[in-house]
Amino acid sequence: MKFRDVAIKNFKQNMRNYSAYFLCSCFTIMLFFMYTTLLFNDAVGNNESLDALTYVFPITIVAIGLFSVFFINYAHQIFMKGRNKEFGIYMTLGMNQSDLKKQVLIENLIISVGSLITGIVAGLLFSRLFQMIILNLLDVDGIEFQLSFRPFICTILTYVLIFGIVLWNTNRKLDKVDIGTLIQDARKKEGREYKRKDSILGIIGVLGMILSVVIVLVLAKNDRMNSNPLLLGGYVVISFTSVYLVLAHGGNALIHRVKNSRGYLGNLLTVNQIHYKFERNKNIIFILSILSTMTIFLVASPFSLVNVTKSIVLIDPYNLEFTRGKGVNEVSDQKMNEIINAVDLEKKTTVPFLTATETMGENTFYKPVLSESSYQQLSGKVLELKDGEAIHLILDWTPGTHGMQKNETWEVTLGGQKEIISLLESERFAWYISSLGSDAMIVVSDEMFERLSKAADEDSAYTFFAIQYKDWENSKEMVEQLKAEIDQKKTASIQYPVDSSVLEYQDLNTRYFYL
Amino acid sequence: MSETVLEAKHITKVYGNAGEESATKALNGVDIKVEAGDFVAIMGPSGSGKSTLVDILSGITKQTSGTVTIGNRQIESMSPSEMALFRRRSLGFVFQEFNLLDSLTIKENIVLPMVLDKKSSDAMETKANEVMSLFGIREVGHKYPYEVSGGQQQRAAVSRALMNDPVIVFADEPTGNLDSKSSNAVMNCFKTMNEEKNTTILMVTHDVFAASFCKKVIFIKDGRITLTADKKGTRKEFFSHILDCQAVVGGESDEI
Numbered sequence: 205m206k207f208r209d210v211a212i213k214n215f216k217q218n219m220r221n222y223s224a225y226f227l228c229s230c231f232t233i234m235l236f237f238m239y240t241t242l243l244f245n246d247a248v249g250n251n252e253s254l255d256a257l258t259y260v261f262p263i264t265i266v267a268i269g270l271f272s273v274f275f276i277n278y279a280h281q282i283f284m285k286g287r288n289k290e291f292g293i294y295m296t297l298g299m300n301q302s303d304l305k306k307q308v309l310i311e312n313l314i315i316s317v318g319s320l321i322t323g324i325v326a327g328l329l330f331s332r333l334f335q336m337i338i339l340n341l342l343d344v345d346g347i348e349f350q351l352s353f354r355p356f357i358c359t360i361l362t363y364v365l366i367f368g369i370v371l372w373n374t375n376r377k378l379d380k381v382d383i384g385t386l387i388q389d390a391r392k393k394e395g396r397e398y399k400r401k402d403s404i405l406g407i408i409g410v411l412g413m414i415l416s417v418v419i420v421l422v423l424a425k426n427d428r429m430n431s432n433p434l435l436l437g438g439y440v441v442i443s444f445t446s447v448y449l450v451l452a453h454g455g456n457a458l459i460h461r462v463k464n465s466r467g468y469l470g471n472l473l474t475v476n477q478i479h480y481k482f483e484r485n486k487n488i489i490f491i492l493s494i495l496s497t498m499t500i501f502l503v504a505s506p507f508s509l510v511n512v513t514k515s516i517v518l519i520d521p522y523n524l525e526f527t528r529g530k531g532v533n534e535v536s537d538q539k540m541n542e543i544i545n546a547v548d549l550e551k552k553t554t555v556p557f558l559t560a561t562e563t564m565g566e567n568t569f570y571k572p573v574l575s576e577s578s579y580q581q582l583s584g585k586v587l588e589l590k591d592g593e594a595i596h597l598i599l600d601w602t603p604g605t606h607g608m609q610k611n612e613t614w615e616v617t618l619g620g621q622k623e624i625i626s627l628l629e630s631e632r633f634a635w636y637i638s639s640l641g642s643d644a645m646i647v648v649s650d651e652m653f654e655r656l657s658k659a660a661d662e663d664s665a666y667t668f669f670a671i672q673y674k675d676w677e678n679s680k681e682m683v684e685q686l687k688a689e690i691d692q693k694k695t696a697s698i699q700y701p702v703d704s705s706v707l708e709y710q711d712l713n714t715r716y717f718y719l
Numbered sequence: 720m721s722e723t724v725l726e727a728k729h730i731t732k733v734y735g736n737a738g739e740e741s742a743t744k745a746l747n748g749v750d751i752k753v754e755a756g757d758f759v760a761i762m763g764p765s766g767s768g769k770s771t772l773v774d775i776l777s778g779i780t781k782q783t784s785g786t787v788t789i790g791n792r793q794i795e796s797m798s799p800s801e802m803a804l805f806r807r808r809s810l811g812f813v814f815q816e817f818n819l820l821d822s823l824t825i826k827e828n829i830v831l832p833m834v835l836d837k838k839s840s841d842a843m844e845t846k847a848n849e850v851m852s853l854f855g856i857r858e859v860g861h862k863y864p865y866e867v868s869g870g871q872q873q874r875a876a877v878s879r880a881l882m883n884d885p886v887i888v889f890a891d892e893p894t895g896n897l898d899s900k901s902s903n904a905v906m907n908c909f910k911t912m913n914e915e916k917n918t919t920i921l922m923v924t925h926d927v928f929a930a931s932f933c934k935k936v937i938f939i940k941d942g943r944i945t946l947t948a949d950k951k952g953t954r955k956e957f958f959s960h961i962l963d964c965q966a967v968v969g970g971e972s973d974e975i
């Protein structure tokens with residue numbers, strides 16, 4: 205028998221220990237490979253609707269890389285710890301450190317190369333499916349699956365570097381290993397000693413966990429923050445670190461506290477049992493929690509973001525909004541009805557509005573003016589305005605007063621007609637409307653709207669259409685037809701865009717889809 | 720006059736930083752001399768420093784002060800690789816913590832020291848069969864550790880310690896987890912080893928029965944040697960003599 209035979213037998217025996225480490229490595233390599241394949245796909249890079257992805261993907265890939273360093277290193281430490289007895293036997297029998305290092309090096313080479321090959325093969329098998337799912341979620345068609353040598357090189361280089369770091373770290377630790385410490389570790393049945401910093405780090409860990417929950421809540425509540433990659437990356441880092449701190453230090457500190465409390469002797473057995481089980485299993489708990497967090501994060505968050513996006517889109521009760529006027533989005537009534545009615549309607553609201561100039565001191569603005577009853581039709585809310593009274597409603601999300609304040613007096617001019625209005629209220633409308641051509645609108649009493657309409661010429665009289673569908677997700681084709689019809693008449697307007705839930709959703713989706 | 724195999728002078732060991740509250744003085748000036756062919760047991764209450772002492776004598780742990788000489792080599796002055804070679808060629812270990820590798824059969828475990836020393840297969844075969852026959856475990860040689868009894872495992876560990884014809888064998892609680900029948904068998908192995916191969920043995924135990932197989936018992940308490948008992952008469956007589964000594968020293972009985 206040669207030592208090589210012993211090493212091989214040991215390697216086989218250790219398969220179960222190795223397999224956790226091996227699987228961790230394979231899993232991260234596979235993820236990495238799938239993302240790099242997508243990133244290096246030229247069609248993805250050239251597709252304009254995927255512009256957002258081209259800066260979000262590299263961030264994700266770097267995140268997976270950093271995660272790998274941490275995770276593979278940790279799994280490796282655990283794996284090495286499980287072998288203290290083996291190393292202790294070798295060393296008492298007179299194996300020296302350099303032989304030990306050589307053996308560890310060979311084993312690691314086998315595992316690294318093995319998991320690199322397995323991870324890439326698994327990545328190859330799944331990357332086509334992965335791309336299909338991602339592009340399908342993004343509603344992007346016409347991107348071919350493409351495989352170049354670049355993802356291979358990128359993955360191999362990255363992981364050779366990572367395994368190099370891990371091995372370097374292990375080698376450094378093996379330098380310090382001697383039988384003395386191995387035997388002390390083996391004798392220590394009580395687990396690690398308590399240190400004061402355990403309490404502090406444990407508390408930091410708990411705070412970190414609370415913080416990460418808060419971040420999740422903020423992310424879930426706040427539409428604009430959940431597209432911020434920095435915040436998301438911070439969340440991942442904080443949650444991993446805090447779970448680690450709580451398990452590695454907090455548990456130790458807690459057990460120390462319990463042991464030193466008065467009731468300890470009475471509960472000796474149970475506390476010791478819990479401690480023993482905790483010490484034995486905390487590494488596994490940690491690995492599992494990280495792996496599941498990572499999986500949830502990678503799998504569930506794109507889906508949940510899709511849902512968040514949907515709910516943002518659906519704040520607007522109407523699924524199609526557009527303005528028609530002279531030279532603006534011209535389409536005949538007949539053609540329009542034909543196109544719009546192709547999909548089942550829930551509700552259709554048609555309201556007239558005027559664009560008037562409002563003057564206050566030096567400043568003049570064009571703003572859409574609607575009547576009280578039109579406002580009621582649109583929003584379902586009743587206003588009771590006297591003649592000369594008006595309210596100002598902000599139609600986009602930008603903060604500020606948009607130049608109008610409550611209780612101010614304005615001069616409205618249309619045609620030759622001049623009216624003085626006093627603003628009762630300046631507030632935000634129930635949803636954002638971009639197709640009224642302005643950041644805000646003025647609602648006046650029906651009598652005043654009547655007078656202004658008479659004075660208005662056809663250039664400043666418009667009609668606003670708001671349509672609600674039974675199944676808006678099916679309305680894409682119809683919306684595109686309408687746009688095509690308008691385009692054909694060369695009256696598509698930048699100021700008065702056609703606004704549809706279905707296209708907005710698709711657009712948001714693409715922007716939110718950073719993973 | 721027999722030659723001295725191991726000599727330790729003024730050994731002290733402090734765990735932790737001296738002067739700090741947490742520092743433990745585990746050994747407090749121990750002198751020991753072991754002659755060739757000796758079979759010595761070290762006894763004492765838990766925490767008295769027994770394990771610390773064998774660890775230091777066998778070069779596993781570094782002492783805080785004092786010297787240890789084995790054969791004619793001073794072990795604290797050896798480099799790590801010299802120490803490794805020295806262990807491989809000249810020392811035998813039977814430590815509870817590091818018994819057998821689960822991945823190897825009993826026989827493979829036993830020949831491991833020779834494998835590490837790159838001996839020829841024939842030499843391994845001959846030696847392993849000889850030692851296994853001597854200790855009555857030849858028929859379980861092809862089995863794995865988990866397939867044999869604790870006593871057989873421990874006898875295998877004892878066999879392994881003999882493979883490189885060591886000048887001295889160190890053992891820490893070799894009968895620690897065993898029932899009386901198995902521990903009898905294991906102690907008989909040590910006895911055979913000592914009598915037939917003239918191997919020098921230094922063993923830690925808290926078991927009076929196991930100690931009664933030895934030729935000499937050294938009692939330590941609070942890091943100091945308090946008493947030494949030499950074997951006179953039969954094993955039974957020695958057994959009760961050890962019990963008496965233990966009563967004087969204050970052994971396990973005033974624990975707990």
Ligand SMILES: Nc1ncnc2c1ncn2[C@@H]1O[C@H](COP(=O)(O)OP(=O)(O)OP(=O)(O)O)[C@@H](O)[C@H]1O
Binds near residue numbers: 744763766
């Ligand atoms: N690594 C260590 N760090 C700090 N103190 C230690 C360490 N190892 C042992 N000690 C202390 O040194 C003293 C002697 O320990 P040692 O293990 O030598 O006792 P022992 O006689 O072998 O006890 P037992 O019969 O329980 O095995 C004890 O007080 C112990 O707590």
Ligand SMILES: [Mg+2]
Binds near residue numbers: 770
């Ligand atoms: Mg001990």
